[in-house]
Amino acid sequence: xxxxxxxxxxxxxxxxxxxxxxxxxxxxxxxxxxxxxxxxxxxxxxxxxxxxxxxxxxxxxxxxxxxxxxxxxxxxxxxxxxxxxxxxxxxxxxxxxxxxxxxxxxxxxxxxxxxxxxxxxxxxxxxxxxxxxxxxxxxxxxxxxxxxxxxxxxxxxxxxxxxxxxxxxxxxxxxxxxxxxxxxxxxxxxxxxxxxxxxxxxxxxxxxxxxxxxxxxxxxxxxxxxxxxxxxxxxxxxxxxxxxxxxxxxxxxxxxxxxx
Numbered sequence: 001x002x003x004x005x006x007x008x009x010x011x012x013x014x015x016x017x018x019x020x021x022x023x024x025x026x027x028x029x030x031x032x033x034x035x036x037x038x039x040x041x042x043x044x045x046x047x048x049x050x051x052x053x054x055x056x057x058x059x060x061x062x063x064x065x066x067x068x069x070x071x072x073x074x075x076x077x078x079x080x081x082x083x084x085x086x087x088x089x090x091x092x093x094x095x096x097x098x099x100x101x102x103x104x105x106x107x108x109x110x111x112x113x114x115x116x117x118x119x120x121x122x123x124x125x126x127x128x129x130x131x132x133x134x135x136x137x138x139x140x141x142x143x144x145x146x147x148x149x150x151x152x153x154x155x156x157x158x159x160x161x162x163x164x165x166x167x168x169x170x171x172x173x174x175x176x177x178x179x180x181x182x183x184x185x186x187x188x189x190x191x192x193x194x195x196x197x198x199x200x201x202x203x204x205x206x207x208x209x210x211x212x213x214x215x216x217x218x219x220x221x222x223x224x225x226x227x228x229x230x231x232x233x234x235x236x237x238x239x240x241x242x243x244x245x246x247x248x249x250x251x252x253x254x255x256x257x258x259x260x
Contacts, residue, residue, distance in 0.1 A: 062087055065232060066103050066142065072204035073142055074175050082233035089227035096194055096221065098247035100145045101228040109215045111139045142228060143206050147195035150253030152188050155181045164250045171246050178202025185211060193218035
């Protein structure tokens, strides 16, 4: 018997087996290298926390959703609208102008000082409000600027219109129910404050309702949170809140606040 031939056959027959084993090892390494363990809860938590911090910082410093809680600004804004409040609008020296739709903190003007909310519910509400998922604080309001510092605002002229510095204002944005105002007034806006009113005058508690109170219904400029520039929700109402030309003919207040 040729033992050398037998050994040769054995060696050849063992080669495929070794090749299969080696190939299997390569496959295991190759496919094993592709496997990825699911994202850990810790990693997901870190990513979620970072996103939440980013959104809160954006909401605090740049733009904040604000849910409209009432019909005081109809038809411009509807109940349930989420408006995007531009917090940079008055951040670099600019001030609110007549016709701007603003969001402001009414503490000390529309709401008495010292009114507080439960601390726990306040934190939860502020977090949800920052995402536009909850109504704003009871001290936050959205209104339209009608008079700025030095202006004389009167209601109403013979045509039933509001006058600013002697010029009647054609307020086409108003709700048809009630007209410019059922309350007569004649005021001069102190410097660094604003006279504000809702667009649905018969359904709005605004500067007119605080005439006899400390501050006379005026909103300090430094209590303005920002300007409402866009309607972001619902989808069917996506739009910008366009500036109005109603006050384009109104002159600046006379120097020294003198009014005839």
